[in-house]
Amino acid sequence: MEKSILKNKIYLYLTEFFAGMSVMAVELGASRLLAPYFSSSQIVWTIIIGTIMIAMALGNVYGGRTADKDPNPDRLYLRLLIAAVWIALIPVVGKYIIIGVSALLVFSVSSGFLIWAAFVACFVIFVYPLFLLGTVTPSLVKYTVESLDESGKVVGKLGAANTIGSIIGTFLPTFVTIPTVGTSLTFIIFASILFLLSAVYFITTKVKLVRTGVTAVILVLCFIFGSSNSFAFWENDLVYEGESVYNYLQVKEDDRRVLLSTNVLFGVQSVYMKNETLTGMYYDYAMMAPYMSGIHQKENTDVLILGMGTGTYATQCALYFDNINIEGVEIDDKIISLSREYFALSEDVPVITYDGRAYLEAIDKKYDVIMVDAYQDITIPFQMSSVEFFSAVKDHLKEGGVMVVNLNMRSNAEGNINQYLSDTIASVFPYVYTVDVTSSTNRELFASENGDMISLSMENIEMETNYSLKNMMYKVSAGLAAYEAGDHIMTDDKAPVELLGMSVIDELITDELSYYKKIFEEEGLRGLIDRIIG
Secondary structure (H helix, E strand, C coil): CCCHHHHCHHHHHHHHHHHHHHHHHHHHHHHHHHHHHHCCCHHHHHHHHHHHHHHHHHHHHHHHHHHHHCCCHHHHHHHHHHHHHHHHHHHHHHHHHHHHHHHHHCCCCCCCHHHHHHHHHHHHHHHHHHHHHHCHHHHHHHHHCCCHHHHHHHHHHHHHHHHHHHHHHHHHHHHHHHHHHCHHHHHHHHHHHHHHHHHHHHHHHCCCHHHHHHHHHHHHHHHHHHCCCCCCCCCCCEEEEEECCCCEEEEEECCCEEEEECCCCCCCCEEEECCCCCCCCHHHHHCHHHHHCCHHHCCCEEEEEECCCCCHHHHHHHHHCCCEEEEEECCCHHHHHHHHHHCCCCCCCCEECCCHHHHHHHCCCCEEEEEECCCECCECCHHHCCHHHHHHHHHCEEEEEEEEEEECCCCCCCCCHHHHHHHHHHCCCCEEEEEECCCCCCEEEEEECCCCHHHHHHHHHHCCCCHHHHHHHHHHHHHCEECCCCCCCCCCCCCCHHHHHHHHHHHHHHHHHHHHHHHHHHHHHHHHHHHHHC
16 A cells, blocks of 8 residues: 555645645536526525535545545545546536536426526536545545544644645636636646646556556547637627636627627627617616606716626617716626727726625715616626615715616516515615516616606607607606515515526526427427427
């Protein structure tokens, strides 16, 4: 059992250090691999953390038993070699596994589709390599502890090495490798670290050299075929695809418009119309807010946009109103860069890189209109959905000012996320109106302390000289309904936005796929394929 390289315990501590680092790197990589398909919500994070903890616990048990039964270090470093190969293969096959799992479950799961799909995909992709890494600590204890007198000290050093490695493995992917080279290469980088750790062992002990060589070849092939950051591998018309610290980012372009999406499977976050017309989306409905604040009866109208995205609302407001001053807040500076490069956001519109709520806490300025559109992929930051947040918005509105909120994922189910948001807002603002966006799951909500906001909007619409915008505002006005408040209130202490959001998404997916499920039930897989292809 005694190997010359293991006589120096520094190598054993390095093994523990890099194993701990790789566990955290894989965990963070898992969140970025799953986010474009299932979102980056607390629910998805819970699935990732829970799955990995299960894998590590099982690995701890197995590692301890095998170390007692057969204390041969060759077995440990072979497991690290296998883990390296598996992790390197994740960027090559992981996204196909996710799509495959989703395709299988969508016809077999009646509720909680996204949760089940995320869990199964995470289990299939990540449990085995993390199980192998979980065997490291108990195995190393067996090799490093030479007497009971020093067992506490040695185990403490191993724990410290693992912890320090985990800390570095937490910060390095988030702030360095993922923003710089992407999720795919991040997996390959940490797989290579595990490979080098094992290769040094096997080369110095002159065992399993063939397996080490084969592993090296596999890693090179994974680098060649898995270094692409394309999550939407079926898309051929993307003008940009990349990652930031906060998001997966995808830009599409055609003859009419440019689109931004932060999720592969769901939704459009921003749009730019090349012919400078109305978007046909919820941004047009939100244009009612300046009329409600009396824009045509003021010399200047100040607008703040929380959740700027690539500036669709700002661009539309600047296009149609010449007496408007716009400021934007966007937490993702990469999105701000894309807004200037692809979405024609004017350099005259200042955008602050900051969290929307934190920005309100830092300023005293008041605005005529505050637009809240802070969706992150398909979820809402909980801190921007509470009574405390909407109270802060109200405090930053001028007299007669209006808040407009984009409510995505419209649902008629009792206790849905939009009902919670609307009830919460209605507990802060005395006058709340909503309008459903045609051919969309969006709903726009307008809130103010001004009881004359509707009549004021009609006066200002009558003063509008742009024919298309005027007609659009008449359409919005006709759809406005006073909101009847309930008691579904969210606070900083309790705002279950992820569970509520997932519930609505599950409902939307079920509705969209009911047609294909019926075909599958009646005609089987062959009939389904024929319908899709035909």
